[in-house]
Amino acid sequence: MNKDIFRRTSFLFSSVALLALLSSCHQEEKKESKSAEKHNEIKTFVLSKEKMATSLKLPGELIAYQQVDLYAKVSSFVRTLKADIGSEVTQGQLLMTLEAPELTSQLAAAESRLKSQEAVYMASKANYDRLFETSKTPGTISKNDLDQAIAKRNSDLAQLNAAKAAYKEVGAIQNYLEIRAPFDGVISSRNVNLGAYVGPSGKGSESPLFTLQQQKHLRLVISIPELYTGYLKEGDDVNFTVKSLPDVMFTAKVKRLSGALDQRLRSERVEMDVPNPKKQLLPGMVSDVSIPLPANASTFIVPKSAVVDGAEGVYVIRSKAQKAEKVNVKKGRETDDKIEIFGDIKEGDILVNEANEEIHPGDLIKP
Known part of the structure; x- marks a missing residue:
């Protein structure tokens, strides 16, 4: 009898343990199912158009409005320095002032040749004038003598003009x-x-004599990326700062646009004119330029x-029939938390708010 009681008790405990195990498994399945459902719940938003007015930060360089390197045209020596x-x-x-003694000799020689040729021409001209007057009397002068x-x-006149040109050339060189x-x-x-030797060739021409810069008027030069070329036009005001005066905001006006892209x-x-009467700014300074990007039209703005x-490019994830779909897009203007995009998208599309590469095409998206 004790054995029967023991068997019944063992069977009862075994049944209770089996029921507890089945209940636990069922609860775990429910938890996993709820967890999976929760995992598939992805935050989405409806795509719409907005207007975005932002500014673009670009580095720029200040250069002299005019700059020239001055060289010596003739071989000579430095005689005086005035600057x-x-x-x-x-x-x-x-x-x-430079000194070249051989030029003085060349000028004197050219002047002598000029005076000599002037005398020759005056003599031949006087001879022709006399023969011409005499030829008015028939039979006195032959036509051949007059032609000669x-x-x-x-001929003497042509030689005189050549001597004048040679004299002028030496004078211009001087x-x-x-x-x-x-x-x-x-x-x-x-x-x-x-006393230094200078000249158009040789050691004297390795460096310029002087470099002259116009500094009371500067140019601010920037390179606008292709995406933003349509936002700037001639006459627009642009603000910029420089490292030496970080608390001072300077203003420049857009003056020249190249109209072509650098290859x-x-x-x-793009070049901007910068008045610099106090010479606070120096050529060669690097500046931080703020370019306004106005909201000309409504575009797609997303987080x-x-x-x-x-690795697969730039894209957003669109929910189509609650299935994930990648759509390639191009970036536009940006703010701290939003960005402008362009691509095969339209108003009313449902996009994933926090997209990542772990979401694959065809994955279930439960908003």
């Missing part, structure tokens, strides 16, 4: 012994000293988290 680094000069001001006198006069400023500006570099950078060169920039 140095930092000198403010005006147009036509004498900067340097005319030819001699014309004028190059004076180096003058071609425009108002500041001497930013000087590479010679008194390497795929960008357009940055909705755009995936991965």
